[in-house]
Amino acid sequence: MTHTADLGSRLQDAHPSLPVVLVGEARLPTTSGTFRALAYRQADGVEYLALVTGDLGDGHDVLVRLHSECLTGDVLGSLRCDCGPQLHAALEAITAEGRGVVLYLRGQEGRGIGLAEKIAAYALQEQGRDTVEANVDLGLPVDARDYTGAVAVLRDLGVRDVELMTHNPVKVRALEAHGVPVLRRRDLPVAQTVDNLRYLRTKRDRMGHELPGVD
Template identity: 45%
Template sequence: MRAVHRAVSDLRRGTPVLLDGNGECLVLAAAETVGARGLSDLSGIAVGPAVLLLSLPRAAALLARPVAATAASSVTAEDVPVALRLSPALLAPDSLRRLADPVAEQMLPESPQVVPSPGFAQALSPAAIALAKIGRLLPALVAAPASAAAAARLGLLSVSVADVLAYPLSAAASLTRVAEARVPLAEAPEARIVAFRAADGGIEHLAILVGKPEASGSVAPLCRIHSECFTGDLLGSLRCDCGPQLRGAIARMAAEPSGGVLLYLAQEGRGIGLVNKLRAYTLQDTGLDTLDANRAIGYGADERDFRVAATMLEALGFPRVRVLTNNPDKLAGLAACGIGVEGRVSHLFAANGVNDGYLATKKARFGHLMG
């Protein structure tokens, strides 16, 4: 976990890292952050041509339609990356940022060459995209074959494919309680906040305990899984219903005889992060809905990992819950992780004139139970 966390930090700083797949290696740099020094380091140890790795939804949004169709026909799953061979003119920081960012002005080569498997081991490219997503970066990476020895000479960090792919499970499983305090809330004067941190020292997840859910006896306590939303929860944004859902859940739990537990997860924008959510908002303003905007950036419709919630519930002593939600995926996610889901409690709020389309998309494309 430490190696993955350090590799993510290096990518966010624009420093290349080495991805090691049992001896077959790629040197990687994040297209949105890499500078001239990073590209020089990458070029200095590459033993083959550099390409731009893109997740397939992003490639389909970025490339010209015939090229995207060619790329899509040569792979079998949405999350298999596509590689765009880069000309020397495009191997520059400003050009790469415009290629990576769907909100920026695009700079496409006149005849882009898509190479679904450009001589790289099939296992390495998905792990490279996964590493970018762990860092909440645009899943667009400059990549080239390289040797571990050459990377070591430059002091580049090496991380294994196995560690990257195991990271989500490891991070969830290693969550531990690190702090707890009584925090009276406007909607729930009797409330406590428990902070959880993973072994990699990353961002914390929070559990808000309203009343005394541990004393619910034979009745499974009320539970809400709420992904943080800076714009909705803190600023009162009208684009979503997150703020009303958060405050409404706390008030609903305060009205319960035994209260409830609200898990406030650091999974902004369904797991894509705040910066990418703002990019998605810009794309939504051009006519895309929530799902298609996420895919245009290169992320899936929902990137959240509900193993985090299950680990927190187990640590808090809640093996059974009634879930306050309209999202059937949350019910299935908790059940798949061994939490007993003993019922769903509807959690609906009226549209406000701005978020009408957002709520309609939740129902039509995400399968939320809005009736």
């Protein structure tokens, strides 16, 4: 773990061209394992939390999850999505691996449209629209996420190439477009429920997600 004196030096000197700044680092014990928690911030205030386990060494073949913030799923245990189970499965995976990074992406609620807009989209889904149609009806992007800051955090951590835990091919393409090769993609368990089955099918059929086992 980085000591406080070393942290001050990194804040001033490390990677001055990156669009993120390391704000703090601390030990974080959780029910999924104990991690190094590194907090980053962009100039516009968007924050990222990197949960790191083990020694990343030369930065090659690092097990990584880019996890978009989902208050309803991650915190409240919503059954309308599979976000919470994916987050915990990813944390447990890097703990079992003994080496890896789960990068929590703040400001990406509802694929980047925000919490209030996500609830508005839910209301339209209850009237029969799917998750893609609801966003379009509200005049919002289907997916507004940007991964530039996430890549900057990975670079600051010394990550060179990854095994990516995702069902979303867009995340694979985003990393590779920013110069982070994805050596392999690893599936996460799919937490299918009565309430999220249509959502999962829409992600598979309309957004190209790889979702093995979805009925």
